[in-house]
Amino acid sequence: MTLTDVAVQVESGLVVQDLTVRIPLSQNTTVHATTGVSLDVPSGSITVLAGESGCGKSIVASAVMRMLPRNAVVTGKVMVRIGGEAVNVLTGASAHRGRHTALVPQSSSTHFTPVRTIRSQLDETIAALQSPHCTEDLAQRVGLPTESLDSYPHELSGGLVQRAAIAAALAGDPAVIVADEPTASLDRRRTDQVLDLLRECADAGAAVLLITHDLGALLRKDVADTLAIMYASRIVETGPARDVLVDPWHEYTGGLLAALPQRGLKPLPRMTPALTDLPDVCAYAGAPTTLVTRGNRTVRERSI
Ligand SMILES: Nc1ncnc2c1ncn2[C@@H]1O[C@H](COP(=O)(O)OP(=O)(O)OP(=O)(O)O)[C@@H](O)[C@H]1O
Numbered sequence: 001m002t003l004t005d006v007a008v009q010v011e012s013g014l015v016v017q018d019l020t021v022r023i024p025l026s027q028n029t030t031v032h033a034t035t036g037v038s039l040d041v042p043s044g045s046i047t048v049l050a051g052e053s054g055c056g057k058s059i060v061a062s063a064v065m066r067m068l069p070r071n072a073v074v075t076g077k078v079m080v081r082i083g084g085e086a087v088n089v090l091t092g093a094s095a096h097r098g099r100h101t102a103l104v105p106q107s108s109s110t111h112f113t114p115v116r117t118i119r120s121q122l123d124e125t126i127a128a129l130q131s132p133h134c135t136e137d138l139a140q141r142v143g144l145p146t147e148s149l150d151s152y153p154h155e156l157s158g159g160l161v162q163r164a165a166i167a168a169a170l171a172g173d174p175a176v177i178v179a180d181e182p183t184a185s186l187d188r189r190r191t192d193q194v195l196d197l198l199r200e201c202a203d204a205g206a207a208v209l210l211i212t213h214d215l216g217a218l219l220r221k222d223v224a225d226t227l228a229i230m231y232a233s234r235i236v237e238t239g240p241a242r243d244v245l246v247d248p249w250h251e252y253t254g255g256l257l258a259a260l261p262q263r264g265l266k267p268l269p270r271m272t273p274a275l276t277d278l279p280d281v282c283a284y285a286g287a288p289t290t291l292v293t294r295g296n297r298t299v300r301e302r303s304i
């Protein structure tokens, strides 16, 4: 057992520790997709991972779901507690996928095949996962009207298809739910409903990792416990969501919040760099940085 094995304690839920993902594109080009990302998502809570498009959020989701490209070079750990045992999903058996960790995808309309009804697809998921639930019960749990079950995905609104996707995700009673931009195509009302539903999942005991770039929705709805802000492959700040939203410590978080319509639409001072061949140091500071913890908050600062 190495020192790092000892260091990772997963009491419950999901722990991402020091996750670095590099994806070679060609001989000279590598995507620095995530760099030293650590996240703690205890059971019964929602951790939001936010940041601009292309900063690496979905790569974190893919690592947790074990869906990274085959050629990705991965270091770090993704620990999930399964049946009383802490398992590193990056190296452990894949049998738990779908059952213990479920993905709510960004585009549910492409998640479901267009040629079969929602009911038949949920039935199939239930059978595949040997789920104790029935389709009607899952539909009821997510507020999907029973008559919607016999519709084809394209016949339903985006909000209803998204609920069907959450119903599918809940079929295996997952301990961990990863929701990658689950509200991206939804209007405000439906966004709020999906966020409420994820909150209910957390309150029922799931560890929820919610990926979004919609900080405005978090200001409007107090659903997140922890907020982690990502910039160019690195986490720059984490803390209790309310505190980070009210009093951001990292300049970038402050910029993201000031860019929101409800905070004055101030343009972000700098462009997000492409993740191909980033410098080895933090791209924001342009210098070596470390994550500094103060109380229940963490912020990336220049190394002295
Ligand atoms: N399969 C892949 N192969 C190579 N590069 C990839 C792959 N998937 C993502 N990337 C690259 O990794 C980087 C991070 O992408 P990612 O999808 O994680 O961003 P994101 O933060 O989720 O953005 P968005 O908010 O637009 O979804 C991008 O530069 C992207 O081009």
Ligand code: NI
Pocket: 057, 058, 059, 180, 181
């Ligand atoms: Ni994404």
